[in-house]
Amino acid sequence: MSLDISLLLDLVGVFFFAVSGSLLAARKGFDLIGSVLLGSMAGLGGGVVRDVILNQGPPAAFSNPIYLVPALVASALVYFTLKNVRRSGRLLLMFDAGGLALFCVTGTLKALDAGMNPGAGILLGVTTAVGGGILRDITANEVPSVFDPKDLYAIPAFIGAALASGLWQLGWLNLFTGGAAAAVVFLLRILSLRYG
Amino acid sequence: MSLDISLLLDLVGVFFFAVSGSLLAARKGFDLIGSVLLGSMAGLGGGVVRDVILNQGPPAAFSNPIYLVPALVASALVYFTLKNVRRSGRLLLMFDAGGLALFCVTGTLKALDAGMNPGAGILLGVTTAVGGGILRDITANEVPSVFDPKDLYAIPAFIGAALASGLWQLGWLNLFTGGAAAAVVFLLRILSLRYG
Amino acid sequence: MSLDISLLLDLVGVFFFAVSGSLLAARKGFDLIGSVLLGSMAGLGGGVVRDVILNQGPPAAFSNPIYLVPALVASALVYFTLKNVRRSGRLLLMFDAGGLALFCVTGTLKALDAGMNPGAGILLGVTTAVGGGILRDITANEVPSVFDPKDLYAIPAFIGAALASGLWQLGWLNLFTGGAAAAVVFLLRILSLRYG
Numbered sequence: 001m002s003l004d005i006s007l008l009l010d011l012v013g014v015f016f017f018a019v020s021g022s023l024l025a026a027r028k029g030f031d032l033i034g035s036v037l038l039g040s041m042a043g044l045g046g047g048v049v050r051d052v053i054l055n056q057g058p059p060a061a062f063s064n065p066i067y068l069v070p071a072l073v074a075s076a077l078v079y080f081t082l083k084n085v086r087r088s089g090r091l092l093l094m095f096d097a098g099g100l101a102l103f104c105v106t107g108t109l110k111a112l113d114a115g116m117n118p119g120a121g122i123l124l125g126v127t128t129a130v131g132g133g134i135l136r137d138i139t140a141n142e143v144p145s146v147f148d149p150k151d152l153y154a155i156p157a158f159i160g161a162a163l164a165s166g167l168w169q170l171g172w173l174n175l176f177t178g179g180a181a182a183a184v185v186f187l188l189r190i191l192s193l194r195y196g
Numbered sequence: 197m198s199l200d201i202s203l204l205l206d207l208v209g210v211f212f213f214a215v216s217g218s219l220l221a222a223r224k225g226f227d228l229i230g231s232v233l234l235g236s237m238a239g240l241g242g243g244v245v246r247d248v249i250l251n252q253g254p255p256a257a258f259s260n261p262i263y264l265v266p267a268l269v270a271s272a273l274v275y276f277t278l279k280n281v282r283r284s285g286r287l288l289l290m291f292d293a294g295g296l297a298l299f300c301v302t303g304t305l306k307a308l309d310a311g312m313n314p315g316a317g318i319l320l321g322v323t324t325a326v327g328g329g330i331l332r333d334i335t336a337n338e339v340p341s342v343f344d345p346k347d348l349y350a351i352p353a354f355i356g357a358a359l360a361s362g363l364w365q366l367g368w369l370n371l372f373t374g375g376a377a378a379a380v381v382f383l384l385r386i387l388s389l390r391y392g
Numbered sequence: 393m394s395l396d397i398s399l400l401l402d403l404v405g406v407f408f409f410a411v412s413g414s415l416l417a418a419r420k421g422f423d424l425i426g427s428v429l430l431g432s433m434a435g436l437g438g439g440v441v442r443d444v445i446l447n448q449g450p451p452a453a454f455s456n457p458i459y460l461v462p463a464l465v466a467s468a469l470v471y472f473t474l475k476n477v478r479r480s481g482r483l484l485l486m487f488d489a490g491g492l493a494l495f496c497v498t499g500t501l502k503a504l505d506a507g508m509n510p511g512a513g514i515l516l517g518v519t520t521a522v523g524g525g526i527l528r529d530i531t532a533n534e535v536p537s538v539f540d541p542k543d544l545y546a547i548p549a550f551i552g553a554a555l556a557s558g559l560w561q562l563g564w565l566n567l568f569t570g571g572a573a574a575a576v577v578f579l580l581r582i583l584s585l586r587y588g
Binding site for chain 3: 149
Binding site: 334335 | 464511512516544546
């Protein structure tokens with residue numbers, strides 16, 4: 001059951017991170033293919049790292065074709081509609097925050113479902129959440145935004161991972177509580193961007 | 197049988213990508229060790245990513261010592277004969293195109309031989325083909341050439357992976373048809389560089 | 393038995409590399425969280441790459457919580473005491489040399505304990521030793537120090553991996569001989585920095 005929740009939240013997270021990657025591709029002057037590649041790397045990279053570390057068969061992005069849908073839709077959407085939008089840097093941060101919020105929850109849940117202990121689950125949740133953005137920024141030859149000292153990035157992810165782990169252990173995890181944990185992370189991240 | 201074809205084409209691909217890595221090392225002013233390291237990373241990196249994602253034991257580059265031969269020969273060759281060659285940038289692109297052409301075919305075949313579905317096989321073939329070059333360029337602190345909007349890079353790899361998948365499913369795969377698929381990719385890439 | 397030795401030397405290596413990562417974070421102006429992240433990436437990255445390549449379950453950094461202790465202690469220590477130290481570049485190189493010396497030994501031993509042949513064990517030992525530093529430098533958007541042509545980096549790691557492999561095959565491996573192999577690597581690296 002928690003895996004189904006994870007899948008849904010995970011796919012939305014892929015979409016958000018892929019939008020952030022494609023927006024960065026647009027800012028860097030990459031073409032449509034570059035948009036698809038950087039969008040896919042941002043959207044799918046964190047989950048691939050997570051699944052490679054879990055070491056339970058090929059990553060979901062390769063074994064489950066549905067993962068490609070949000071990544072490709074996001075890249076096409078950005079390339080054809082959003083790439084000339086004003087304040088794309090701000091938009092990038094918003095979508096990145098959405099991906100961060102969802103992936104710290106789903107990464108933790110997938111680790112716990114795979115039998116990891118709660119501490120390792122939280123660690124893998126944070127790794128999943130920050131991994132896609134780090135891959136995106138490294139590939140585009142920028143210092144990863146997770147290291148920007150002006151605002152909080154890893155702390156909200158850590159809180160979200162801990163919330164998800166707590167909900168899972170208490171048996172309170174469902175789409176509503178999982179989504180609420182992600183919403184808390186998103187809010188913390190946005191507040192930190194505004195007042196950081 | 198298709199694995200033997202893959203091994204031969206794979207080793208030639210390792211050689212080509214390792215030459216590209218060592219040429220980049222020469223341009224960056226790295227020494228012989230840097231040439232071996234960046235050559236090995238370019239030549240073996242895509243295959244290591246492929247095998248880590250397939251999750252069927254240690255990567256071939258570590259379990260099969262023969263993979264080190266083309267990587268080391270390429271690095272030594274470049275360091276002692278080619279590093280002062282004129283137009284090394286152009287040479288780098290040619291060898292990179294050769295590696296791309298071979299790895300999109302062998303990556304797809306190895307994925308299909310491991311039981312992946314055709315779609316995932318094509319995806320892993322493209323990942324293998326672009327992976328080594330991305331690792332090479334990221335490590336040398338450059339924007340990966342796959343993102344250069346002036347020419348086609350991922351599209352030829354995608355076509356080659358789709359050709360390899362089709363040949364494999366039809367049972368038509370042999371050294372000749374596999375090599376022909378790689379030749380098509382190489383030609384497309386070179387044409388795109390010339391007229392892009 | 394050799395695994396216990398490995399664990400001890402490995403944890404000290406994590407501490408050394410984590411110090412180097414946190415010192416780089418300080419030089420880059422990252423905050424405490426950035427210090428913890430870059431320190432953890434430097435300290436744990438090489439071992440995660442090693443364990444992902446060995447493909448025998450989740451990496452030790454995720455399955456064994458004790459690995460987090462030296463990484464977190466190192467980051468806190470640097471952030472609160474060392475970050476404004478003079479000549480932090482020199483200090484970074486010293487701690488990096490310590491991590492290199494220990495990881496080439498422990499990476500090789502873990503590979504041999506996992507059943508790899510000696511050649512592959514040495515290759516994986518070198519990969520473990522240089523991997524954390526490469527990840528650290530790539531993430532901070534710098535050319536990895538392993539490519540600095542002025543001094544030796546990979547050669548001492550190769551010698552240490554070969555020594556560890558020899559000791560293991562002869563059955564002479566214990567904490568003293570393993571530590572002595574690491575000391576040889578450290579000395580070679582430091583001599584190369586001074587007279588390179």
